[in-house]
Amino acid sequence: MNPWIRWWITLNFYLKVTDIDATCNRLVATLNFIKDWMNHKQLNLNVGKTQYLQIGRRHDLRNANVLGLNVDCVHVRLVDNVKDLGVHLDNSLSVAPQINNVVKASAYHLGNIAFVRKYLDEDSAKKLVHNCVISRLDYCNSLYYGLPNYHLNKRQNIFNRSTRLIIGVIL
Missing domain, CATH: 1.10.287 (Helix Hairpins)
Incomplete structure (x- = not known):
């Protein structure tokens, strides 16, 4: 394989939140699992570009106490909107x-x-x-x-x- 060819893979996964602390721990565990799997397949997860979006009602999002997510001591960013398959989604799904x-x-x-x-x-x-x-x-x-x-x-x-x-x- 040509070392100058780069592949970009976008991975999306969705979690339902009932307990914010348990979900944050589950999210970090999932990200670590993905990173380990990618390392095993000789791929790299660019944690600096990894981001997550919380979707919910504005009132619920303001009151949510989300802990910072870290993978390999790198902070995973919380964003207000994302682009997925050409569609811009924000945290209230407007x-x-x-x-x-x-x-x-x-x-x-x-x-x-x-x-x-x-x-x-x-x-x-x-x-x-x-x-x-x-x-x-x-x-x-x-x-x-x-x-x-x-x-x-x-x-x-x-x-x-x-x-x-x-x-x-x-x-």
Whole structure:
């Protein structure tokens, strides 16, 4: 195997918390087990990049007394949000970070397409908008089912701007 090739493996596991102390101990034990298994397979666990997310109601998360997690004397970071398979999750499982990130990336690409739109025919513009913008807006759209309009209006604005861009109406 070529020593210059690196492999990144993302491992996710989920634990239900009933007793915070027992769960923290179980989490550390699980991380140590994973580290030992990876060492046995001649892989390295980058503990510096290891992080964990607590999910719950805001009130419960504020009152939770979580001990610091350490693996091999390296602190494992507690984060407020993570990205998993392109979906941004926060500690209260709200979709606001996901929608904001999707809209931001889509608006960026839409702006780039608008910059070169005058050089494209309508069919090419459709393909470019679909590949770079609409595909981002549609990815994991089942997450948005049943959301109130104030969450969905940002996405709808990008859809509307995309349509105006394709047909040549000034943005």
